[in-house]
Amino acid sequence: MNSNKSFIFRHIFLLILLTLTAHSHSQQISAIDLDALLHLTYTLTDVKPGDYFSTWNFTSPENMCTSFNGVTCSIINNELRVTSLFLGTGLSDSPGLAGTISDSIYNLTELTQLILYPGIVTGFIPQEIGSKCNKLRVLSLTNNRLTGSIPESLSGLLNLHTLDLSHNRLTGPIPPSLQKMKVMVLAFNRLAGKIPDFSSESEVMHLDLRNNMFSGTLPENMPLSVRYLSLSGNGLWGPVNSIRSENLVYLDLSMNKFSGPVPVGFFKGSLSSMYLQRNNFSGEILLPSTSAGFEPYGPGSIVDLSHNYLSGDIPNFLDSVETLFLNNNHFTGKVPQSYVENVFAGTTRTLYLQHNYITDFPLENRREFVLPDGVALCLSYNCMVPPPVGLTACPLSAGGPVSRPFRQCSVFQSGNSMG
Numbered sequence: 001m002n003s004n005k006s007f008i009f010r011h012i013f014l015l016i017l018l019t020l021t022a023h024s025h026s027q028q029i030s031a032i033d034l035d036a037l038l039h040l041t042y043t044l045t046d047v048k049p050g051d052y053f054s055t056w057n058f059t060s061p062e063n064m065c066t067s068f069n070g071v072t073c074s075i076i077n078n079e080l081r082v083t084s085l086f087l088g089t090g091l092s093d094s095p096g097l098a099g100t101i102s103d104s105i106y107n108l109t110e111l112t113q114l115i116l117y118p119g120i121v122t123g124f125i126p127q128e129i130g131s132k133c134n135k136l137r138v139l140s141l142t143n144n145r146l147t148g149s150i151p152e153s154l155s156g157l158l159n160l161h162t163l164d165l166s167h168n169r170l171t172g173p174i175p176p177s178l179q180k181m182k183v184m185v186l187a188f189n190r191l192a193g194k195i196p197d198f199s200s201e202s203e204v205m206h207l208d209l210r211n212n213m214f215s216g217t218l219p220e221n222m223p224l225s226v227r228y229l230s231l232s233g234n235g236l237w238g239p240v241n242s243i244r245s246e247n248l249v250y251l252d253l254s255m256n257k258f259s260g261p262v263p264v265g266f267f268k269g270s271l272s273s274m275y276l277q278r279n280n281f282s283g284e285i286l287l288p289s290t291s292a293g294f295e296p297y298g299p300g301s302i303v304d305l306s307h308n309y310l311s312g313d314i315p316n317f318l319d320s321v322e323t324l325f326l327n328n329n330h331f332t333g334k335v336p337q338s339y340v341e342n343v344f345a346g347t348t349r350t351l352y353l354q355h356n357y358i359t360d361f362p363l364e365n366r367r368e369f370v371l372p373d374g375v376a377l378c379l380s381y382n383c384m385v386p387p388p389v390g391l392t393a394c395p396l397s398a399g400g401p402v403s404r405p406f407r408q409c410s411v412f413q414s415g416n417s418m419g
């Protein structure tokens with residue numbers, strides 16, 4: 001019985017193998033695809049001659065799928081079609097390609113992946129690419145010098161998983177309804193306009209729009225699916241309540257003009273990298289009264305709330321953050337005892353509290369004022385005489401181990417003495 005089975009299996013296996021080999025010998029290379037590749041070479045060139053295109057030998061077209069650099073084919077309707085195209089060697093010492101991407105790319109209608117490696121390619125992204133190459137799953141054209149706008153046709157790509165157009169010179173807005181992909185990286189361009197409204201079906205998990213010129217307030221609907229969100233370095237303003245934090249693990253809203261309170265939902269251990277510095281956030285940092293299930297932060301966590309207008313007490317629940325920046329705000333009162341303990345235990349690696357209105361860093365009757373190796377603590381320019389620890393760990397911008405002028409402190413603590 002057993003040997004019978006394995007005999008049959010072996011035969012089926014052989015049959016498959018034979019069929020495959022037979023096919024790869026007899027399959028015709030698509031003449032249209034070959035012609036499209038040839039036309040691409042009319043406008044794209046190696047920056048370093050011979051670097052990439054040397055293997056694209058059009059006098060041996062039968063080698064298109066086997067030895068042309070970066071070309072991968074699949075059998076579709078009995079023809080070998082180009083399904084992946086990696087333009088450039090992708091090696092770190094390669095200067096990449098120059099020139100432009102011509103419309104002949106439109107004839108590669110079975111492309112599922114188009115990657116252009118870093119280089120100095122200029123010109124527009126072929127505007128109809130989304131309607132002609134409508135099977136694209138991955139489109140990555142990063143680190144080149146592409147100009148013009150993001151093609152609206154990309155909105156029609158139903159299978160698009162990853163769109164990475166970062167580090168180019170693209171201008172204009174994000175086309176409406178361009179949000180069907182899981183990964184959208186448009187960082188480091190000159191894109192402008194508002195962040196578009198996200199439909200409830202959006203499945204975007206990684207959204208990186210940093211270092212552009214986006215402005216205005218956030219849309220009413222931000223994606224619920226998002227795990228990584230960066231909007232850093234734009235001209236965005238207003239409240240951030242529409243950001244859904246349920247699935248977030250990384251959030252960077254730094255260097256904008258966002259205002260209002262920081263939503264309570266942002267504070268949880270699972271959102272372990274949060275950068276909100278250099279905005280206009282104000283108000284106290286509070287957890288909802290039902291904070292019993294608060295997940296603490298762990299090793300590697302970082303929270304940066306520096307350079308805002310946050311006030312009130314230093315919140316207890318941030319004591320488990322490994323790298324915490326609360327400097328240059330309006331925090332008042334005493335630093336919770338647990339912060340002091342975690343700094344001396346070395347579980348807090350960086351604690352910046354300078355330039356606030358803090359009145360005490362309770363060393364209690366601690367004799368040992370030496371911080372563990374690598375721990376950075378900065379307390380200068382507060383409403384207390386800085387205690388004799390960690391003073392050398394301040395950044396230069398903190399302006400030395402001094403107290404805030406008493407005059408400024410009296411506003412917050414009517415008549416309390418200092419030190």
Ligand SMILES: *[C@@H]1O[C@H](CO)[C@@H](O)[C@H](O)[C@H]1NC(C)=O
Pocket residue numbers: 057058059060
């Ligand atoms: C291209 O292919 C032709 C035909 O097989 C061959 O004679 C020629 O040497 C090849 N050229 C290069 C640069 O490899």
Ligand SMILES: *[C@@H]1O[C@H](CO)[C@@H](O)[C@H](O)[C@H]1NC(C)=O
Pocket residue numbers: 032035039103104105106107
């Ligand atoms: C696509 O291929 C056809 C047939 O080879 C050709 O006539 C046409 O010009 C090509 N289109 C583009 C945009 O290159």
Ligand SMILES: *[C@@H]1O[C@H](CO)[C@@H](O)[C@H](O)[C@H]1NC(C)=O
Pocket residue numbers: 237238257258259280282309
């Ligand atoms: C930033 O906050 C300050 C003080 O709360 C306010 O005067 C200013 O208008 C705010 N700026 C923006 C752009 O929201």
